[in-house]
Amino acid sequence: MELERPLPHPITPEARPYWEGLREHRLMLPGCLDCGRSFFYPRIVCPYCHSRQIVWTQASGRGRLHAFEIAYQPMGRAFTVKPPYVLAMIELEEGPRMMSNLINVEPDPRAIRCDMPVEVVFERLTDEITLPLFQPARAAGGGR
Amino acid sequence: MRALSNAACIVGVDESDEIGTLPHKSQLSLHLEAVTNAVRDAGLRMADVDGIFTAGQHSPALLGEALGITPRYVDGTSVGGCSFIITASSRSSRPRASSAASAGPARSRP
Numbered sequence: 001m002e003l004e005r006p007l008p009h010p011i012t013p014e015a016r017p018y019w020e021g022l023r024e025h026r027l028m029l030p031g032c033l034d035c036g037r038s039f040f041y042p043r044i045v046c047p048y049c050h051s052r053q054i055v056w057t058q059a060s061g062r063g064r065l066h067a068f069e070i071a072y073q074p075m076g077r078a079f080t081v082k083p084p085y086v087l088a089m090i091e092l093e094e095g096p097r098m099m100s101n102l103i104n105v106e107p108d109p110r111a112i113r114c115d116m117p118v119e120v121v122f123e124r125l126t127d128e129i130t131l132p133l134f135q136p137a138r139a140a141g142g143g144r
Numbered sequence: 145m146r147a148l149s150n151a152a153c154i155v156g157v158d159e160s161d162e163i164g165t166l167p168h169k170s171q172l173s174l175h176l177e178a179v180t181n182a183v184r185d186a187g188l189r190m191a192d193v194d195g196i197f198t199a200g201q202h203s204p205a206l207l208g209e210a211l212g213i214t215p216r217y218v219d220g221t222s223v224g225g226c227s228f229i230i231t232a233s234s235r236s237s238r239p240r241a242s243s244a245a246s247a248g249p250a251r252s253r254p
Contacts, residue, residue, distance in 0.1 A: 012170040039212075045176045047212025050190040052180065 004081045007129045015042040017056045022130040025122045027059040029094055040096035061120035062137065063092040068114070070107050090118060090134050104135040156186025175202055176210060195219075199227030 011019050021028030031038040032046035033053035045052060067089040074083055086102040103121060105111055117137035124130045158181035160166075160174040169177075175198075183190055195217040196204035204218035221227060 012172070013168050014170060014173055043176060043210050044173045045180055045211060047210065050180060050211070 002080070003125060004079065005125075006078045007125065011128075012042075014044050018042050019129065021056075021058070022122060022132060023124075023128070025130070027061050027120050027132050028056050029059045029092070029096060030054050031057055031094075038092075038094040038096050040092075040098050057094075059120075060093050061132075063090045063118055063134070065089075065102065065112070065114055065116045065118050065134075066091040066097055068102060068112055070109065070112075086112065088118075088134060098132070100131075101133045102135065103133050156182045156184075156188065158182040158185045171201055172206075172210060175207055179207070179211065199223075 008015075008019075017028050018030075029038045029040060030042045031054070032049060032051050033055050034051035035046060035049040037046070037048050038057070038059070039047050044054060046054065065088055069087045070084050071087055072084045074080065081101075084107040086105065086107050088100050088102040089097055090100050091097045102112065102118065103123075118134040119137045121133045121135050122130050123133050158178060160169075160177040161181070162169070166174065180190070183193060190211060190213055193211075193213055194215050196208050196211075196213075196215045197219045198204045198207055199220070199222040203220045204215070205220075208215050208218065
């Protein structure tokens with residue numbers, strides 16, 4: 001399969017649990033043992049209380065579409081995903097926001113609304129890398 | 145005696161948890177370790193830090209974002225090994241930040 005986008009390389013050590021989880025179809029989030037908040041992206045310090053006690057927990061995979069953009073031009077030659085595609089900022093149920101793509105939806109502004117409930121879809125690209133993409137939640141009342 | 149008003153003053157110094165070739169740590173992790181250690185050494189909280197100076201791969205904006213702080217003043221000027229002296233002296237002549245974190249070049253194979 002020809003890859004449609006550049007992949008993370010090398011995988012930074014502090015993000016390893018994230019990528020390992022995705023391989024097993026689990027969306028893992030780093031969080032703080034001291035203040036209890038989840039955050040993203042993975043790092044060794046809690047951005048809220050600056051504790052170094054970081055724990056990993058499995059996210060529900062549900063969230064809401066915080067913001068989106070429908071791209072009609074690819075952002076660079078390395079990205080060969082066929083446009084139009086939807087660039088999406090997802091706000092997870094657990095709080096953190098992450099950049100992803102909204103898939104399995106018509107790339108049409110009439111079909112996509114901010115705050116619409118979404119759920120994770122795991123897209124396996126290589127033996128090492130599986131990406132968390134998102135689609136409109138199938139069950140009503142998904143998300144928060 | 146020279147007055148300390150409007151002058152730069154080093155109040156805490158530290159380094160990353162480990163020194164050497166550290167393939168199990170990213171450069172950002174080493175930066176974050178050094179900054180959190182130095183802030184602890186100074187007896188400050190991270191929320192007290194309102195300036196960030198870096199010289200190297202990471203911009204002060206990236207470091208501020210990773211730390212979850214919003215500094216009033218940032219400087220990422222890198223002119224080689226004397227970068228830290230320059231940023232320190234620029235702080236003394238034009239004080240913009242009351243507590244600044246200065247993160248040095250950290251080397252690792254990520």
